Amino acid sequence: MSQSQLGEILGYLLGFAIVVVAATLTVLQWIDRRRRSPDLPMWDLRHFRNQDIRRFAGSGLMVALAAGLVYGNSLAPNLGNRINPTFLQVWIGVGVLLIGLLSLALIDWLANRAYANRLKRQLERERITFIQGELARQAGRVIKRPSPYDQLFEDSPN
Numbered sequence: 717m718s719q720s721q722l723g724e725i726l727g728y729l730l731g732f733a734i735v736v737v738a739a740t741l742t743v744l745q746w747i748d749r750r751r752r753s754p755d756l757p758m759w760d761l762r763h764f765r766n767q768d769i770r771r772f773a774g775s776g777l778m779v780a781l782a783a784g785l786v787y788g789n790s791l792a793p794n795l796g797n798r799i800n801p802t803f804l805q806v807w808i809g810v811g812v813l814l815i816g817l818l819s820l821a822l823i824d825w826l827a828n829r830a831y832a833n834r835l836k837r838q839l840e841r842e843r844i845t846f847i848q849g850e851l852a853r854q855a856g857r858v859i860k861r862p863s864p865y866d867q868l869f870e871d872s873p874n
Contacts, residue, residue, distance in 0.1 A: 727789025731782040738778035745771045763831050770824045777817045784810040 749768055756764070788806040793799065 724789055727786055731786035731789075734778050734782035734785070738775040738782070741778075742772065742775040745775070759834070763827070766827065767824065770820055770827070774817060774820050774824070777813055777820065781810060781813045781817060784813060 745768065749764070752764060784806055788803065788810055791800060791803040791806060793803050
């Protein structure tokens, strides 16, 4: 087996592996999407909608990247004494797809980080509201602020 044949086989295997990973990620994202509660707050729904778009786009980019790898690997780099323009175009396209995929992953990471920080701030506000209510209750004062914990303590003695 020559080195070019081995390279072509490895290109097919790498392309196949990328398609398998893309398909797996698509199925996992689809399952995650189906498990979500439909009655989430609007900003949660917007975050998850954008996340779905980013992740399905990432899977599409991975499939395009795999196709480019397989096709680019089957092309001869040179035509006589000059470089094959199709070879060059395909590999530049693969590079652009790779940069696009990495950029999409970075955007997804930053969006998830912002979402987690937003949830953290919301929990901190709820915790402060709860503590203030407890302190006011213990001091005998009544400060009525709506809190998600109000229902927990409606039936409690005291």
